[in-house]
Structures are given as structure tokens and as C-alpha cells.
Amino acid sequence: MTAVHIRPLDPTEDAELIHPWVTHPKAAFWMMQDAQLQDVEREYMAIAANPHHDAFIGLVDGEPAFLMERYDPAKAELVGLYEPEAGDVGMHFLVAPSDTPVRGFTRMVITAVMRELFADPATARVVVEPDVRNTAVHALNEAVGFVPEREIQKPEKTALLSFCTRAQFEAAVGVSA
Known part of the structure; x- marks a missing residue:
């Protein structure tokens, strides 16, 4: 059984850890390809200072393996781009790059992220x-119950706005959150 633990990200302590993750070619959709270490630290200091946005490090069997962000879409990221409902929580996640990919690992990570969010x-x-354009993440999102609603234009990208209720997540993964 794989043990997953999620802890708050410390921008000062963790910038060096996540810098190669967010600048890796496979993280192109994270839009930090040219970021220097101090840019990553500054970005996550800004998130830490924002009362509506949080960042976390995910550990799998004790090893740092993914980055997770949780935000209030009514106050950050999606302000004015959709009609927020009570109980909405925004999410980003990024799996650390690996030279030896493990089949099903990313799906396990997104499932753990969703369980963490629905634990509240x-x-x-x-x-x-x-x-x-991120078709790989669209497939992962669908696998855990997300339903695309529509495309929206954000300043940095054209995005696929998608939603997943607790019931949709539980039905998709076959267990209760």
C-alpha cells in the first residue's frame, strides 16, 4: 500500500526542491519554463501571502513527489470568469518528473489530491x-470525475473550465471521499 502525505509548502525551504519540477519540459503547462530559483521562491512566497491560495508538497512513501495548490476560485484565478458556488475549491497539481515513470502513478496522485480536498x-x-491543449490532464481529470463545462480565456491561456462534485468523484473512483 502506498502512503501519501500532503504537507504545506514552505517557499524558502522548498523552492530548491520544486524548481526543477516546474521548469522541466514536461511541466510546460505550468508556465515557469524559464524561471530561476529566486522566481520560484518569489511565486510561492506570493501564494503563501495570499489568504485565498495555498501550496502543498505531496510525499509518496515519504519522498517528495508532487506539488498541489488549492485556491478559492471566487477570490483568485477565476474571478469574473464563471459563477462561483458555495463550496467551490480550485486546484492545480504537478507530479515531479521521473526518469523511471510508474504506470498509474499520476492517476494515484490526482486521486489523493481530490481525497485531500474533499476531506474538508x-x-x-x-x-x-x-x-x-493539455489533453493528458483532461483524461486524468475525467478519470476522477471532472466534467468539462466550457473554454474560458484567461490572461495566460485558453483554459477548459471543468467541475467535479463529491458525488462525481466518488462514482468515478468507486469509494467514498
Whole structure:
């Protein structure tokens, strides 16, 4: 059994850890390809200072393996781009690059991220806005219950606005959150 633990990201301590993750070619949709270490630290300091946005490090069997962000879409990221509902929580996630990919690992990570978000009884629906060109993440989102609603134009990308309720997540993964 794989153990997943999610802890708050410390911008000062963790910038060096996540810098190669967010600048890796496979993280192109994270839009930090040319970021220097201090840029990553500055970005995550800004997230830490924002009362509506949080960042976390995911550990799998004790090893740092993914980055997760949680935000209030009514106050950050999606302001004015859709009608937020009570209990909406926005999410981003990024799996650390690996020289030896493990089949099903990313799906296990997104499932753990969704379980973490739905562990809060106030979370009614998770909202995501991946780049429309990111077909790999669209498939992962669908696998855990997300339903695309429409394309939206953000300043940095055209995004596919998608939603996943607790019931949709539970039905997709076959267990209760």
C-alpha cells in the first residue's frame, strides 16, 4: 500500500526542491519554463501571502513527489470568469518528473489530491482550468470525475473550465471521499 502525505509548502525551504519540477519540459503547462530559483521562491512566497491560495508538497512513501495548490476560485484565478458556488475549491497539481515513470502513478496522485480536498466537509465541488491543449490532464481529470463545462480565456491561456462534485468523484473512483 502506498502512503501519501500532503504537507504545506514552505517557499524558502522548498523552492530548491520544486524548481526543477516546474521548469522541466514536461511541466510546460505550468508556465515557469524559464524561471530561476529566486522566481520560484518569489511565486510561492506570493501564494503563501495570499489568504485565498495555498501550496502543498505531496510525499509518496515519504519522498517528495508532487506539488498541489488549492485556491478559492471566487477570490483568485477565476474571478469574473464563471459563477462561483458555495463550496467551490480550485486546484492545480504537478507530479515531479521521473526518469523511471510508474504506470498509474499520476492517476494515484490526482486521486489523493481530490481525497485531500474533499476531506474538508465544506468542499462541495472542485474547479480546474487546465490549458485546452493539455489533453493528458483532461483524461486524468475525467478519470476522477471532472466534467468539462466550457473554454474560458484567461490572461495566460485558453483554459477548459471543468467541475467535479463529491458525488462525481466518488462514482468515478468507486469509494467514498
